[in-house]
Amino acid sequence: MIGGEHGDRRDDLAAYALGALDPAEAEALEAHLRSCRGCRDYLRALSPAVDALAASVPQVVPPPALRERLVATVRAEAERIAAAEREGAEPAPRRRAGWRGLVARPATALAAGAILCAGAAIGYVIHGSGSASRSVVPVRPTAAAPAGSVAASLSRVDGQAMLLVSRMPPLRAERVYEAWAERDGVMRPESTFVLGRDGTATAALPNLGGATAVLVTEEPRGGSAHPTTPPLMRADLG
């Protein structure tokens, strides 16, 4: 039997462990936990059960392409950090920085040859798989993008690419962002994505062969076959 004092709070602690309290309730309980050892012990005693739930789901094998995209993105970002440090820029910020921190720093951006457009968005496209053959192209927000919003980068590796965005306008319910590949002036759907809690998102663009540009629009959930809203950003692949 799991025991301890504060039995009347155990129901709340169980709901908290399952992520089922409303944010304000969770905050109040966390404040109480800081000063109550009995409740902390009880919560700790429940955690194996919660961990077990997470591990109890049917085990499915993730697609290898998912690993490839993640690893490509991570390697590209690590190379950018290393390059920035070689250029004599101050060491890349470790916390909460990621690529957003990097692109916001002029030394890095200029070293990479990116021309940043004024006002709103900052971004770039990386071509090629090796560091030697990469070139950098800006991703531009369009007039349809709210000022100050939208930052994006596109990591391109062997005809595949990973689009990373942040500061995108929040989506309404039942809406998604959709990335398009433009060929001969025709836009073909590439993939849809939604935003994380921090306003960032990543989208895999598995097939950019022959594409001259990548664009992003807002679409109904599930995506559209043809754009139904004006593009918010555009990357010319040249």
Place this chain on the structure above:
Amino acid sequence: MGPPRDSRPPERLADEELAALVDAKDPAAFEVFYDRHGGAAYSLAHRIVGDRQLAEDVIQEAFLSIWRSSARYDPARGSVRSWTLGVVRNRAIDALRRASGPAPKLDLDDAALLEARAAPERTESEAIRRDAAERVRGAVAKLPPEQSEVITLAFFGGFSHSEIASMLGAPLGTIKGRMRLGLEKLQEALAEGLSLDEGLEEAR
């Protein structure tokens, strides 16, 4: 620069050491980190969002947030595995809420079907993980249905206790009490030899 490099290959490092290297932006460590936890993480995301493409998006978001250190491992909050799955669960629930409409949710009954469809070449650790998962599912299935119901709605459905209360037409206190009783029973079953640790530790 990051911490002094360990001469051991990343594959040989403990989860906690690996997490520290990932935090220090070591891409080789990230690959090993993904290989250790990606399978369990993807499975959890898939269970929650019920869709392969969306599960992939969730895993990308979650692992990139770990890589970019916007999510940071804190040893006080349990093992690296449970922390990682916690990050994944939060992202998956967010994705589910954003998608709003009635999400195609999997039933536990779909388990056999899904596992039959999984790749044939299973590593030993996958087999162990699968086995541990089945045993925990068995323990959850043995809970009184009103307890497993609220636990499933909260943990995998991302519903709050008040949402569940109105869904089921039961008082808040009753819902939370069922959550507590169910979790305590599950915890007791685990302590009595339904050893999940085995699966968690060896699933590497």
